Amino acid sequence: xxxxxxxxxxxxxxxGGLIIADSGEFSKRNLxxxxxxxxxxxxxxxxxxxxxxxxISALTIEAVKDFGLGNKDALRCKxxxxxxxxxxxxxxxxxxxxxxxxxxxxxxxxxxxxNIAALNAGHAYGETAELSxxxxxxxxxxxxxxxxxxxxxxxxxxxxxxxxxxxQLAGLPMFFGGYPITPASxxxxxxxxxxxxxxxxxxxxxxxxxxxxxxxxxYAGSLGVTSSSGPGIALKGEAMGLAIMTELPLVIVNxxxxxxxxxxxxxxxxxDLYQAVYGRNGDAPMPVIAARSPVDCFDCAIEAxxxxxxxxxxxxxxxxxxxxxxxxxxKVPDLDGYxxxxxxxxxxxxxxxFMPYARDNxxxxxxxxxxxxxxxHRIGGxxxxxxxxxxxxxxxxxxxxxDIRKAKVDGVAGSIPDQEVCLGQAGAKLxxxxxxxxxxxxxxxxxxxxRKGLDVAHVHIRHIWPTPANLGDLLRSFDRIIxxxxxxxxxxxxxxxxxLVDAKPVNKVSGQPFTIAEMEAAIEEALK
Amino acid sequence: xxxxxxxxxxxxxxxxxxxxxxxxxxTVFISGIGCSSRFPYYxxxxxxxxxxGRAPAxxxxxxxANPELDVWLVTGDGxxxxxxxxxxxxxxxxxxxxxxMLFNNEIYGLTKGQYSPTSREGTTSPSTPYxxxxxxxxxxxxxxxxxxRFVGRGFDVSKNLPDVLKAAHAHQGAxxxxxxxxxxxxxxxxxxxxxxxxxxxDRQLWLEDGKPMLFAGDSKGIALDRDALTLKVVGVVDGDxxxxxxxxxxxxxxxxxxxxxxxPFGEFPMALGVLYDDPKATFEDAVVAQNKAASEGKSADxxxxxxxxxxxxxxxxxxxx
Numbered sequence: 001x002x003x004x005x006x007x008x009x010x011x012x013x014x015x016g017g018l019i020i021a022d023s024g025e026f027s028k029r030n031l032x033x034x035x036x037x038x039x040x041x042x043x044x045x046x047x048x049x050x051x052x053x054x055x056i057s058a059l060t061i062e063a064v065k066d067f068g069l070g071n072k073d074a075l076r077c078k079x080x081x082x083x084x085x086x087x088x089x090x091x092x093x094x095x096x097x098x099x100x101x102x103x104x105x106x107x108x109x110x111x112x113x114x115n116i117a118a119l120n121a122g123h124a125y126g127e128t129a130e131l132s133x134x135x136x137x138x139x140x141x142x143x144x145x146x147x148x149x150x151x152x153x154x155x156x157x158x159x160x161x162x163x164x165x166x167x168q169l170a171g172l173p174m175f176f177g178g179y180p181i182t183p184a185s186x187x188x189x190x191x192x193x194x195x196x197x198x199x200x201x202x203x204x205x206x207x208x209x210x211x212x213x214x215x216x217x218x219y220a221g222s223l224g225v226t227s228s229s230g231p232g233i234a235l236k237g238e239a240m241g242l243a244i245m246t247e248l249p250l251v252i253v254n255x256x257x258x259x260x261x262x263x264x265x266x267x268x269x270x271x272d273l274y275q276a277v278y279g280r281n282g283d284a285p286m287p288v289i290a291a292r293s294p295v296d297c298f299d300c301a302i303e304a305x306x307x308x309x310x311x312x313x314x315x316x317x318x319x320x321x322x323x324x325x326x327x328x329x330x331k332v333p334d335l336d337g338y339x340x341x342x343x344x345x346x347x348x349x350x351x352x353x354f355m356p357y358a359r360d361n362x363x364x365x366x367x368x369x370x371x372x373x374x375x376x377h378r379i380g381g382x383x384x385x386x387x388x389x390x391x392x393x394x395x396x397x398x399x400x401x402x403d404i405r406k407a408k409v410d411g412v413a414g415s416i417p418d419q420e421v422c423l424g425q426a427g428a429k430l431x432x433x434x435x436x437x438x439x440x441x442x443x444x445x446x447x448x449x450x451r452k453g454l455d456v457a458h459v460h461i462r463h464i465w466p467t468p469a470n471l472g473d474l475l476r477s478f479d480r481i482i483x484x485x486x487x488x489x490x491x492x493x494x495x496x497x498x499x500l501v502d503a504k505p506v507n508k509v510s511g512q513p514f515t516i517a518e519m520e521a522a523i524e525e526a527l528k
Numbered sequence: 529x530x531x532x533x534x535x536x537x538x539x540x541x542x543x544x545x546x547x548x549x550x551x552x553x554x555t556v557f558i559s560g561i562g563c564s565s566r567f568p569y570y571x572x573x574x575x576x577x578x579x580x581g582r583a584p585a586x587x588x589x590x591x592x593a594n595p596e597l598d599v600w601l602v603t604g605d606g607x608x609x610x611x612x613x614x615x616x617x618x619x620x621x622x623x624x625x626x627x628x629m630l631f632n633n634e635i636y637g638l639t640k641g642q643y644s645p646t647s648r649e650g651t652t653s654p655s656t657p658y659x660x661x662x663x664x665x666x667x668x669x670x671x672x673x674x675x676x677r678f679v680g681r682g683f684d685v686s687k688n689l690p691d692v693l694k695a696a697h698a699h700q701g702a703x704x705x706x707x708x709x710x711x712x713x714x715x716x717x718x719x720x721x722x723x724x725x726x727x728x729x730d731r732q733l734w735l736e737d738g739k740p741m742l743f744a745g746d747s748k749g750i751a752l753d754r755d756a757l758t759l760k761v762v763g764v765v766d767g768d769x770x771x772x773x774x775x776x777x778x779x780x781x782x783x784x785x786x787x788x789x790x791x792p793f794g795e796f797p798m799a800l801g802v803l804y805d806d807p808k809a810t811f812e813d814a815v816v817a818q819n820k821a822a823s824e825g826k827s828a829d830x831x832x833x834x835x836x837x838x839x840x841x842x843x844x845x846x847x848x849x
Contacts, residue, residue, distance in 0.1 A: 096838065151839045161834060168830055175593050196823035200592050200815060205618040209585035212578070216589025219576055224589065242579050332835045370574035370597055373553040378568050380577025391569065
């Protein structure tokens with residue numbers, strides 16, 4: 001920690017936690033920059049925590065002095081020195097990092113060697129320094145995990161892989177139209193390298209062109225996918241309406257960030273739920289799914305592709321900046337465990353003649369690829385007549401088509417699993433109902449509350465729209481409901497509206513995820 | 529539009545498609561919004577009436593997903609140059625292999641007559657009761673400036689328009705055709721100054737590859753003013769156009785094409801026909817080739833992809849869940 005980092009981060013540290021400070025950074029100049037009147041390492045203001053301060057800068061320079069780096073480059077190795085110390089503290093293996101550094105700086109072996117030397121020096125410091133006081137070594141046993149092959153995965157990677165898997169399960173080539181935007185660009189980057197999986201990526205001239213090209217590709221018989229963050233999703237709204245009207249499959253990924261407008265591009269938030277569920281002109285129903293973690297993105301992406309292709313509808317998949325960038329261990333899934341949902345294109349007119357807006361038992365219309373002889377037809381954004389798909393402005397037809405579009409999307413609920421309670425029981429005194437990336441803190445807080453003997457359950461909703469068929473009954477089984485969200489209460493509004501339950505909001509819109517402590521406090525407050 | 533009537537009529541239409549070497553089942557008309565964009569509904573082909581200004585983007589996705597399709601874009605001066613100007617520009621610079629028919633009537637017809645980006649200065653309309661003050665966009669110059677490799681021009685009732693469309697269709701790459709369209713309701717006869725049959729010879733310069741740029745019954749021609757580096761109108765005496773310095777139209781000459789699209793009507797005749805035609809590699813060919821090259825020798829084994837990178841194995845008998 002230097003003064004600025006200390007000032008920003010120390011409020012998040014629990015009482016009694018350990019601060020490791022680089023005393024070499026606590027110069028008058030740096031203290032002034034961080035707006036400290038006196039040196040916090042010396043004035044007792046950090047008494048609530050354990051403090052370990054020593055000159056990491058000098059130790060790093062010493063560790064890398066043989067590599068001929070300038071002072072500036074040498075000091076850049078400081079993070080590796082400190083990481084080495086942390087690895088010692090938690091008794092972790094250095095080899096994966098050494099391999100990573102060698103690979104990362106393959107073209108600059110000096111830099112790799114200096115960083116490795118710093119890493120080793122930090123580690124050795126822990127081992128040899130006669131530090132009494134706070135610096136202790138801990139051995140953390142591996143987290144319990146199912147047997148199998150593991151890797152780490154970020155949300156952006158996981159979504160990309162899930163989309164590839166979804167396209168394969170549907171038997172479709174994928175077309176991805178994207179436009180650079182934080183924090184969604186990583187999906188475009190990942191998919192651009194996967195051409196051998198039948199993926200075409202297209203960096204469009206703008207957000208609108210990205211979704212329109214994806215719809216054009218879906219019209220041609222590919223799986224059209226587009227991805228963005230809030231401001232870009234706003235631009236795509238009209239085109240989503242067209243995909244709803246023309247009933248073409250499409251997956252739209254929204255990696256949410258702080259809003260409104262440009263907002264907080266690099267910070268996380270869940271404030272696009274209204275936009276996802278309600279944010280289009282006209283009665284424009286569209287399924288919405290929200291992933292809870294980087295790993296969960298994989299299954300959610302497959303689910304989005306399934307719904308899009310089985311129901312001939314655009315589907316929005318919500319993640320956020322936190323999920324997109326966070327990494328977690330992932331048990332590599334066995335694809336045999338996923339049921340394929342192959343798309344059947346209409347190749348010839350059925351008995352009784354071809355009708356572009358005839359419907360199957362899911363109320364989906366046939367998917368016909370342009371180029372198919374004998375099935376030429378026109379589609380577009382003007383209201384369609386039932387079955388024939390001709391332009392039709394008749395009042396009764398618009399009523400019927402609006403009803404059909406709604407019934408089709410409502411019907412998706414029939415193909416999704418019932419809402420489960422992921423911790424605790426239905427009928428508990430309190431349900432903490434979340435969605436998206438708040439899963440981790442809610443889950444841990446509910447676990448801790450249960451250990452304290454509190455009657456709490458955790459419900460985490462993946463299918464935001466339509467909601468699982470049993471959700472209303474489940475919610476009504478609880479005495480009280482709180483809905484923690486990184487917005488001002490969007491899921492809360494939806495649940496109140498759909499189920500007339502007294503869901504109480506717990507909100508945080510600071511651009512930072514909830515902490516477990518905040519969740520625990522909210523649970524205790526709700527049970528008062 | 530007499531030429532369109534041919535395409536719309538089920539029997540006559542087939543003949544037109546045959547002439548173009550086109551298969552209706554593989555033909556897709558994509559349009560945006562506006563009077564122009566109702567076009568797909570008149571065609572016995574595949575058709576997609578999309579949203580305002582975005583037809584080029586839909587066409588790009590469609591064509592990348594299936595390069596075999598024969599794609600026509602139908603747009604107007606508002607759709608293609610105002611709300612959708614950005615997409616038109618990018619489609620042209622990428623050189624997507626398709627035909628773009630821009631129906632220019634210099635007015636917003638569908639919304640009842642507001643001035644458009646191609647309306648001449650001083651156009652009075654419901655939104656410009658005191659006359660418009662904007663400088664108009666020039667579609668053909670815009671297209672060429674955006675990197676178009678084919679620029680053609682015609683007008684609704686001209687008998688030569690089918691030939692321009694045929695040339696556009698034969699062109700591999702983005703072919704841009706500006707079609708002056710007389711909006712008889714909101715902007716009647718705005719093109720009469722050159723489109724009227726009477727005096728047409730004097731006011732229309734129909735360009736043909738390899739032929740001298742002659743008009744007015746071959747009594748006048750277009751020559752290069754070598755001092756000013758501009759075009760000029762010259763008189764041709766006794767048919768000796770060479771002596772008058774009249775330029776022979778070379779459809780691949782980009783510099784002359786730039787001068788032709790900038791040629792002010794009035795002082796000059798209206799340049800019509802194929803102004804420029806010089807094909808270059810198409811976008812979808814490049815994308816397909818790159819996809820193919822990048823996939824070479826690689827399998828689409830998803831299991832392999834999922835377990836890529838650093839992995840570790842957790843064995844049975846490890847910590848219990």
